[in-house]
Amino acid sequence: MGKKKKKRAQLPFRLNILFLFVFLLFSGLILQLGVVQILNGEEAQDKINRTENTVSDIPVPRGKMYDRFGRLVLDNEPVRSITYTPPKRGASAEERLDLAEKLAEFIDIEDAEDEVRERDKKEYWYLLNQKESEDKLSAEEAEDMDVSEQYQAMLDRITDEELAEIEWDDSLLEVIAIKKELDAASELSPHIVKNENVTEEEYAQVSEHLNELTGIDATIDWNRISAVEGTFQDIIGNISTSERGIPSENLEYYLSRGYSRNDRVGTSGLEEQYESVLKGRKEQVEYITDSAGKIVSSEVVTEGQRGNDLMLSIDMELQQAVDKIAREELKTAIEMHPAKNKYMSDALVVMMNPQTGEVLAMSGQHYDRENDEYHNQSYRTLYDAHRPGSAVKGASVLAGLDSGVISPGTVINDTKIKIKDLEKSSYSSSIGHVDEVEALEKSSNVYMFHIAMRLGGEFNYHYGMNSITFNPESFTTMRNYFKQFGLGVETGIDYPYESTGYVGKEPQPGNLMDYAIGQYDTFTTMQLAQYVSTIANDGYRIRPRLVNEVRQPKAKKGELGPVIESFNTDVLNKIVMNEQYLDRVHKGFRKVFTQGTAANHGWAQYSEKYKVAGKTGTAENEVYKDGKKLADTENLSLVGYAPYDDPEVAFAIIVPNNGISNSQYDINHKIGTRIIGKYFELKEERDKEGVNSELSQSEEGEQEAEDKDE
The missing domain is CATH 3.40.710.10 (DD-peptidase/beta-lactamase superfamily)
Incomplete structure (x- = not known):
């Protein structure tokens, strides 16, 4: 009689099924990787490296005014200015608060106490206590409100006692005042944060730390200055302030003509009558942003030119x-x-x-x-x-x-x-x-x-x-x-x-x-x-x-x-x-x-x-x-x-x-x-x-x- 053959051990059927599933899963992953690498690799890499070019307009000095004999009547006075240009994707409230805290180390905001309202304080408290703020609104209440109504309701329910928990000292009020200006900025349009009484030291400090202050720039703005103070000024008229920009009652009119919200425009007198002549040609800057929306570089594509001058009929x-x-x-x-x-x-x-x-x-x-x-x-x-x-x-x-x-x-x-x-x-x-x-x-x-x-x-x-x-x-x-x-x-x-x-x-x-x-x-x-x-x-x-x-x-x-x-x-x-x-x-x-x-x-x-x-x-x-x-x-x-x-x-x-x-x-x-x-x-x-x-x-x-x- 011959020897009996030894019986081979058999893997359980369920384990085979598991191995088969794992094999198929890895095969699918390898196949997908091949597709990405071979067929779509270039497209995927483009998405990673993608940048976006956006053109922004930079204001220029307005035209001057002269009397009938060429004597200067109205001029521009250069003033140092600190501006903020938000990224294309926008910036969160937390990011703007962080930026405001950094910027407050280099500039002072005069009369910050007068600028900060109770609502601004509540918004600051909300940022520090978002979970507590959200708990103030029940799910049932939130269902009947849109996002803005929900936010307003949460602010309304912040109590004076809760606000009193924070020490509202001058340094904090300055931070909040700066954040207000950052909040008011329009996408990829320079917004003036401060242009009154910017000292040489402030200007230099901000310029030195621009790499730490995303979107902040130290530039030159212009104020109108009369060469004949005390006469004819009301006929010359006024322009809007850099802080307020275009007056709300004229906003649609100017936006339809290529203006930005924070542009300074003539609001009365000859400044208003001859706005299209005096405004000048804005400098156009092309901003290059990465996929995260951050500005990585910029280039001047059109040189700006100050506004045209008016020769008045007036004998000054x-x-x-x-x-x-x-x-x-x-x-x-x-x-x-x-x-x-x-x-x-x-x-x-x-x-x-x-x-x-x-x-x-x-x-x-x-x-x-x-x-x-x-x-x-x-x-x-x-x-x-x-x-x-x-x-x-x-x-x-x-x-x-x-x-x-x-x-x-x-x-x-x-x-x-x-x-x-x-x-x-x-x-x-x-x-x-x-x-x-x-x-x-x-x-x-x-x-x-x-x-x-x-x-x-x-x-x-x-x-x-x-x-x-x-x-x-x-x-x-x-x-x-x-x-x-x-x-x-x-x-x-x-x-x-x-x-x-x-x-x-x-x-x-x-x-x-x-x-x-x-x-x-x-x-x-x-x-x-x-x-x-x-x-x-x-x-x-x-x-x-x-x-x-x-x-x-x-x-x-x-x-x-x-x-x-x-x-x-x-x-x-x-x-x-x-x-x-x-x-x-x-x-x-x-x-x-x-x-x-x-x-x-x-x-x-x-x-x-x-x-x-x-x-x-x-x-x-x-x-x-x-x-x-x-x-x-x-x-x-x-x-x-x-x-x-x-x-x-x-x-x-x-x-x-x-x-x-x-x-x-x-x-x-x-x-x-x-x-x-x-x-x-x-x-x-x-x-x-x-x-x-x-x-x-x-x-x-x-x-x-x-x-x-x-």
Whole structure:
């Protein structure tokens, strides 16, 4: 018998199944690794190494402003600035807090206590105690809230006792104030953390530790600085602060035009009107970020260029002189008669070239009684409308002549008008029989009343009538004539806002008579300047302007840049009427200053020498407060131009709420004589300097700017 074969040990079936499963699992892993390495290896590696390029805009200095002779008016002052640019993926609140703590080691935040609110403290407490904060809100409550509502609810439930657990010392408040600024930053857009009073030491410390401060940079920002402090600033206007950026009410408008939220923009005056010119071309920086969203490098792809410059129409030397004159005369009038002039607070003046529309000077002097201070508020010449009185009688006469209700040489006896209970007369009882020229010379109210009555349809007036014929549409007719001169409509000046004045709502005969002598509707000083300029300019109504040219930034030291755009004379309309009518008004306006209502008010040495023509005005004006009449006052006005045969300067003056009669202190004439005298004095000085005076002054102004930059 042979030997028996030894029986081989058998692995349990379940163990075989396990080995098979493990074998298949490893095979799958090896296969997947092969696919990744061989087929998708390059793509996977690209994902690991992937970076993203994003372009960000860096602000540049705004354009400068110069006066008509090239003298620097508004400049940029460089200031040290600390900025934060968040990563593209964003930064968590914890990361921003950590960054704020690091940055607080190098910079100080003034008035941090005032900047930090209770909500900011609660948000800080939340970051330190997130688990406790989340426990304050039940799951059932959270179901009915979105994320922001949940967060707000948790903050609301943080108690004063819990806040008191933290010592809110100055150093911690600085950290929280810095974090607030970091929180406000937009993605990949530099946000200013601090740019006021950044010391050299702070600037150097931050610069030295930039590698530790992710997203922080030490750069240069710019503030606007006036080269003519104390004058014209309100017309220049303001720009938004670097901390606030674009005002919320204009945010959508600017964002749609490529601005960033924290850009500084013009918010008033010429800064707002010419924002697109002054803003400049931003520097474009390309940021390269890694897959984690961190910035790994940056490169300037487009060089920035500061904004274009404005050459104003303003003669800054004349502007400063007019400010001084108006303020001195206003102060004198108030101090001489403090009781009677207790409601007088403004002196408003505009001077312009009637042939081109260039505004040479505009001054609004305002007296703040509460603080006993005088302020420059030139915007009042555009915003404040007043009854001008007889200054508008030139428009009334032309309306009468062109409508045919009077003819050249029509004589009317200046005697009291009485229609039932309505009585009206001129300021003087000795005017007598006058034609339209003499009516202007002697400022006959009655003559203008007759024009108004005839426009209304009454040609057969006699003293004591019970009623007169009156067509209410005559109000529209008269106002349409006035509008042709710029009275009651926008002048079109290059400025963000201007008033058109009050329009009376009661078309009654007496009111139309008052309208004809400037004692019903109200007008601004700029409207009056345009009106008298239209008469001076033989019926051409010119758009007033504050800017003559737009220039590129200077080409080299000591020079103004080339002209990009020049604003030519813009004729808004031409008065379509017989030139003889305008000649009659010119003649009447000239007589006002040679032998009429202005002749005895200090004009003797000016009216002949400079050939001044124009019209005086006094309007009754009531002062009200809370619906109660406080006093009856007078508005004093004066409009004119010179030389009358070839006008180069026109002016308008309004001094509202004078409490004394014109003869006691004729402030409108005192201002008028002095500003006309100053205008021609400066002109004579420049004529003596020769034809290169403007060039030399431009170079001088630009040299001053260069010195500031250096």
